[in-house]
Structure formats: C-alpha cells, structure tokens
Amino acid sequence: MVLGLLRSVRSDERSGGDQRVSEAGFHASLPDPAISSACRRNRFVTGDRVCWAGMSSMMGIVFTEFFDMVEHRHGLRMSEQLLDAVAPANEGAYTAVGNYDHQDMMRYVAELARDTGRSVDMILAEFGEYLFEVFVRRYPGLIESAGSAIEFLGSVEAFIHVEVVKLYPDAELPHFEYPVREQGRLVMVYRSSRWLAPFALGLIRGCIAHFGDALEVRMTDLSEQGTRARFEITPVA
Incomplete structure (x- = not known):
C-alpha cells in the first residue's frame, strides 16, 4: 500500500506536475564497501570507517527516480522490501518537488546493497548513470547545448x-x-x-x-x- 501511494504520486507528477530536476541535497556520506545501514548519532558506520551523514534534506526527484530504477531492475518486491526495512516517517509518500531526509535515501541504498550483495559505491554509481538518462529525457535542450x-x-x-x-x-x-x-x-x-x-x-x-x-x-x-x-x-x- 505504501509503494502504491508512492507510485500514485509519481504518476500525478508525470501527467502534469513540475518537471524540475536538481542534484540539490544529494550529497551524503557513505562508506566505500559498506552495505550496513547502521546509523549511530547521525553516522553511518562500517568496519573501522565512520562517515558523517549530516541532517540536510534531499530533493524528492532523487527518491522517485531511485524507486523507478529499483522497480525496473530488481522488481516491485524489492521496492517494497526497502520501504519496509527503512520505514520512513512519511510512509513512502514522495513527490519529485518535495524535500526529504537524505539519511532515508542512504538507508535505502545500504539496504539495496545488502540485499543484492553489492557495494554501496556500486549502487550509487549505477544510480548516477540511470539519473543522467532521466536528465536527458527531461531536459534535452540543456544536455544538447554541448556537442x-x-x-x-x-x-x-x-x-x-x-x-x-x-x-x-x-x-x-x-x-x-x-x-x-x-x-x-x-x-x-x-x-x-x-x-x-x-x-x-x-x-x-x-x-x-x-x-x-x-x-x-x-x-x-x-x-x-x-x-x-x-x-x-x-x-x-
């Protein structure tokens, strides 16, 4: 049901909502090989490496497109598992133009890494490639301004x-x-x-x-x- 709400919100955005995209706020600390979602005093901890996550917000477009990627590449069940594991305060009701706690995104990434047996860095890089494709579709004029x-x-x-x-x-x-x-x-x-x-x-x-x-x-x-x-x-x- 939570995932259905997320999908409903995204569908409304695509049918006429604000299409602005920004990298704003998508800057958080995560360990290189870590797949643990442990967070103590606003820190992500793995092995002997401690990475501060801070308290800044993140643009909602990052959340909606992240779940699009997860659904397309890992299936609906995986998206549901991530939402259940992180249990965000907003119950997964993300909109592309909202602002949300970026630590939730870092937990989603860490959970996905753990569930797929891959490193956090690999997940982040994969998502970066995916998001650039989104930018191309949404902002062709901006992208094609370069040769x-x-x-x-x-x-x-x-x-x-x-x-x-x-x-x-x-x-x-x-x-x-x-x-x-x-x-x-x-x-x-x-x-x-x-x-x-x-x-x-x-x-x-x-x-x-x-x-x-x-x-x-x-x-x-x-x-x-x-x-x-x-x-x-x-x-x-």
Whole structure:
C-alpha cells in the first residue's frame, strides 16, 4: 500500500506536475564497501570507517527516480522490501518537488546493497548513470547545448550548476575544479561536504555514454573522509 501511494504520486507528477530536476541535497556520506545501514548519532558506520551523514534534506526527484530504477531492475518486491526495512516517517509518500531526509535515501541504498550483495559505491554509481538518462529525457535542450561529453562536463561548475541554483536557491551543490583542460582530456576535482563521489562517477559515465564518445573515466579518492575526488576523463586507449 505504501509503494502504491508512492507510485500514485509519481504518476500525478508525470501527467502534469513540475518537471524540475536538481542534484540539490544529494550529497551524503557513505562508506566505500559498506552495505550496513547502521546509523549511530547521525553516522553511518562500517568496519573501522565512520562517515558523517549530516541532517540536510534531499530533493524528492532523487527518491522517485531511485524507486523507478529499483522497480525496473530488481522488481516491485524489492521496492517494497526497502520501504519496509527503512520505514520512513512519511510512509513512502514522495513527490519529485518535495524535500526529504537524505539519511532515508542512504538507508535505502545500504539496504539495496545488502540485499543484492553489492557495494554501496556500486549502487550509487549505477544510480548516477540511470539519473543522467532521466536528465536527458527531461531536459534535452540543456544536455544538447554541448556537442560532446567533455564540453558538457567542462561546463558543470560555470553553467549547469548556475542554472540549478536559479531554480533552487537553497541547493547544496558540490564544487568542481578543472586543473586540466586539453583537447580530448579533462580532469575534474570534486569537493563536497559529504561523500557522494561514486554517484558523481555514475553521472559522468552516463554523460559519456549519452554522447557516445570514446572516453573512459578514472576516479581517485583524494581525502580520508571521501570529501574530495579526482576524475580523469581520457580517450579510450
């Protein structure tokens, strides 16, 4: 019944609701190989690694599209299991334009990782790729404003995020620096108060796949807390 309410809300949005999408708020700390959903004093704990999750909210579009992905790839039963395991205060009634506790999303990801035997990082990267496809469908004009993956990725900080903030003034977005900009090669340094680099990796992969460019991306964690990461995008060898 809870999942039915979630699906009903999403159906209403698609038939005429606000179609704005933002990465706002989708920045939370999660352990690299962890699949445990233990949360103590606002922390996700796994082994000897402790990652702060904070208390910021997350855009509802992240929740609705996450459950779309889960249903499409793992079935309706898995979606129901995640909702039952996390038992969110709103009983799963998410709307794309709402704001919700991002710790619930982190618990959903951790539960899915545990149930599928995969790492949290793998789930986040998979979701990043999936969400980029959603952006392509909803915002074709914005995506196609660039002629290549490197051109698009190189405009994230100066253009894409500026447009997001116009829609969502309170958006908490990561920051990107570009220490290397060369023909066919780009280096992006990700900075955020929370660990979501694997999700960013998935978005970058999704971007490359969409433009069909012969590129590969390599991620390097630059901090013990996972708040900085380096993405090197280069031609396929």
